[in-house]
Amino acid sequence: MDELEKKANKGLASFSKQGDIGEIKTSLDSMIDDMLEDDDSNSDEKPKSTSLKKGLYLLIAIIMLGVLGYMGYSDGKAKKALPPAALYAQYFEVLPDAISSNERGEEVDSKSKSNAELGMEAYNNGDYANATFLLSKENKVDYLVFAGIAALKSNKVKSGIDLFSKAKKADGADQYQDIVQWYMSLSYLKSGDVDKAKISLKEIAESTHYKKAEAVAILKSLK
Amino acid sequence: MNVSNAISPTFKSTKTRIRNLDLTSDERIIAEYQQTKNRRILAPLFKKYNEKLFGLAFYYLSERESAMDTVMEAYEVVLLNIDQKEITYFKGWLFSICRNICLKKLRDGKKFSELTEVADTFMESEEEKVYNDETIEKVLELIPKLKDNQRKCVEAFYLKTMSYEEISAAYEMTFKEVKSHIQNGKRNLKILFEKSTRST
Structure with missing residues (x-):
C-alpha cells in the first residue's frame, strides 16, 4: 500500500469517529453524476430553465401519483427515508436573479462592467464556477447569497457554507435571512451532515418561514 | 478484425459501453473515454475512488466540507487534463492531484x-x-x-x-x-x- 493510500485510510478512520462515510459517499456520487451530466449535455443550464424543469417534474409526479392511486398504494403508509443527497436534489432550486437590471437594448462594454455585474451575468448564463469567483469578492449581502447558490451548483459545499455565513453578517442581512437559512440547510443536506441539517430545518419548520412546508417534509423524510 | 471493434462507438449506448468495460481496469475506462469523449463513462471510475479520496482530503484538512470540495476539485482537474495526458496509473495520478490541492489550501491558509x-x-x-x-x-x-x-x-x-x-x-x-x-x-x-x- 502506498503512502497516500495509508493517509487516506488514516483520514477515513479519523472521520468515522465523527460522521457516516456512507452519507459522504452518496453525496459525492450524486455530485459526480451532476458534474458529468452537466458536461455531457454540453449545454449551459440557466436559471430560466428551472420553470420548464419544474413543469416536467410536476407532470411526472402527477402521473406517478395517479398510477400509485390506481394501484391502491396510497394507503397512508409511512414514507421511506431518503438519503440527504437525494433530498437536496429534490428541493434545491437556483434562485432566480431579482437584482440585476432588466433593461435591455443597452449594450455595455464588458470591460466597463463591475465584478458584481459580470458575476450576475455568469450566474444567469449558468456559468456557476465563474459566478462564484466573481460574486464572492463582493461584500453586499445579495451578491453573497447568489455566490453561495452558485457555489452549491458547482459542487463547492464548503465555499457555499462560508459564503452564506458571510452573508449572514453582511449589511442588510435581515432582508435575506430566510433565504440564507434555507440554502444553508440545503448545504448541510448536500454535504450529508444530517445533524446540522436537522437543527437548521427544525428552526424553519417551527417558524413562519416561507419554506416551512418543505422543511417539515424533509424532516419527515430524514426521520 | 474484432467484431466488437467494428461497431462504431456512436451506435452503442452509454449504458452498454459501461457494462462492457472491465471496471477493474481504470486505464481501459480512460482509453474508452479518450476514444468516445463521453464523460459519463468516467462516472464508475470516479465513484470507485471517491471514498478513499475523501479520506485523503480529510487527513490533510480535517474538515468534512473542505474535504468534499477538494474531492470534486480533484475530479475537475482530472477532466481538464485527461485528454492531454497519457495516463499509465490513474489511481496514483488522482491521489497526487488531491494531495497537491490539499497542500495548496494549507499553504494559502x-x-x-x-x-x-x-x-x-x-x-x-x-x-x-x-x-x-x-x-x-x-x-x-x-x-x-x-x-x-x-x-x-x-x-x-x-x-x-x-x-x-x-x-x-x-x-x-x-x-x-x-x-x-x-x-x-x-x-x-x-x-x-x-x-x-x-x-x-
Missing part, C-alpha cells in the same frame, strides 16, 4: 501558516522560511501526537479555522481553556518537531 512557524527555529534564512510541502506534511504527522484536548483545539483553530468562541461551544470548554490548549499545543508541536528533526 493564513492560520495554518502560523502553525508552520514551529519549524522557524530550524530555518536560518528568510528564504528557508517559505514552508515547503515537507514541513507541512511533518506538522500534520505530529498533530495526532499531541494530548487529546490540545490536538482537538489545534486542529479546530489551525485547520478548520474555527474561532475561539466556536471551539469553546463545540467542545464545551471555557474560552481560557481553549486559548491555553492552543498555546500549549503549539509549544509541544515545536518540541515534537525539534525531536523529529534531530532524529532524522
Whole structure:
C-alpha cells in the first residue's frame, strides 16, 4: 500500500469517529453524476430553465401519483427515508436573479462592467464556477447569497457554507435571512451532515418561514 | 478484425459501453473515454475512488466540507487534463492531484501558516522560511501526537479555522481553556518537531 493510500485510510478512520462515510459517499456520487451530466449535455443550464424543469417534474409526479392511486398504494403508509443527497436534489432550486437590471437594448462594454455585474451575468448564463469567483469578492449581502447558490451548483459545499455565513453578517442581512437559512440547510443536506441539517430545518419548520412546508417534509423524510 | 471493434462507438449506448468495460481496469475506462469523449463513462471510475479520496482530503484538512470540495476539485482537474495526458496509473495520478490541492489550501491558509512557524527555529534564512510541502506534511504527522484536548483545539483553530468562541461551544470548554490548549499545543508541536528533526 502506498503512502497516500495509508493517509487516506488514516483520514477515513479519523472521520468515522465523527460522521457516516456512507452519507459522504452518496453525496459525492450524486455530485459526480451532476458534474458529468452537466458536461455531457454540453449545454449551459440557466436559471430560466428551472420553470420548464419544474413543469416536467410536476407532470411526472402527477402521473406517478395517479398510477400509485390506481394501484391502491396510497394507503397512508409511512414514507421511506431518503438519503440527504437525494433530498437536496429534490428541493434545491437556483434562485432566480431579482437584482440585476432588466433593461435591455443597452449594450455595455464588458470591460466597463463591475465584478458584481459580470458575476450576475455568469450566474444567469449558468456559468456557476465563474459566478462564484466573481460574486464572492463582493461584500453586499445579495451578491453573497447568489455566490453561495452558485457555489452549491458547482459542487463547492464548503465555499457555499462560508459564503452564506458571510452573508449572514453582511449589511442588510435581515432582508435575506430566510433565504440564507434555507440554502444553508440545503448545504448541510448536500454535504450529508444530517445533524446540522436537522437543527437548521427544525428552526424553519417551527417558524413562519416561507419554506416551512418543505422543511417539515424533509424532516419527515430524514426521520 | 474484432467484431466488437467494428461497431462504431456512436451506435452503442452509454449504458452498454459501461457494462462492457472491465471496471477493474481504470486505464481501459480512460482509453474508452479518450476514444468516445463521453464523460459519463468516467462516472464508475470516479465513484470507485471517491471514498478513499475523501479520506485523503480529510487527513490533510480535517474538515468534512473542505474535504468534499477538494474531492470534486480533484475530479475537475482530472477532466481538464485527461485528454492531454497519457495516463499509465490513474489511481496514483488522482491521489497526487488531491494531495497537491490539499497542500495548496494549507499553504494559502493564513492560520495554518502560523502553525508552520514551529519549524522557524530550524530555518536560518528568510528564504528557508517559505514552508515547503515537507514541513507541512511533518506538522500534520505530529498533530495526532499531541494530548487529546490540545490536538482537538489545534486542529479546530489551525485547520478548520474555527474561532475561539466556536471551539469553546463545540467542545464545551471555557474560552481560557481553549486559548491555553492552543498555546500549549503549539509549544509541544515545536518540541515534537525539534525531536523529529534531530532524529532524522
